[in-house]
Amino acid sequence: MDKPTSEQFEHINNQLISEFSKTLEMFSLNQTEAQLFVTLFFNDEPMTLDDMKDALGRSKTAMSNATRTLLDFNLIERVFIKGARKDLYQAKKDLYDKFMKTYVSRWLSAIDQQLSSLDSIQSQVQESNINSDSLDNKLTEAIKFHRSLEEVFKQISQYDQ
Helix, strand or coil: CCCCCHHHHHHHHHHHHHHHHHHHHCCCCCHHHHHHHHHHHHCCCCECHHHHHHHHCCCHHHHHHHHHHHHHCCCEEEECCCCCCCCEEEECCCHHHHHHHHHHHHHHHHHHHHHHHHHHHHHHHHHCCCCCHHHHHHHHHHHHHHHHHHHHHHHHHHHCC
């Protein structure tokens, strides 16, 4: 069997990063954030912003923004290495747990915001004395839908504890 060339290795590595990142994009990460996380996840050593920029062929600003988002979602961490002059980052390895907690939390937050907005709309309808069975039914269904989602994601969050 022939030894793979560096071009073949690079091509397969890029395919792996691309396919893995597609899954992570379903967790509301953009393409750059997902690809950066995968790169950090598979890298054995912490990386600087310059390392990330070189690995993904993106700007340092794009890497900085993606890093900030991943830090906010608690998916990566800043690490200290004595003598290093630049910030270093690495992926947190408990991947499933981190993504599920982040995903469920974001859904619950979004649902809460939507329910608040729907309650506000319902109050406006009541205050304006609009008598519309159609509008009342639509509001009731929208609230019911969001309450059902809320219940499902609360159940999921109980399993993550």
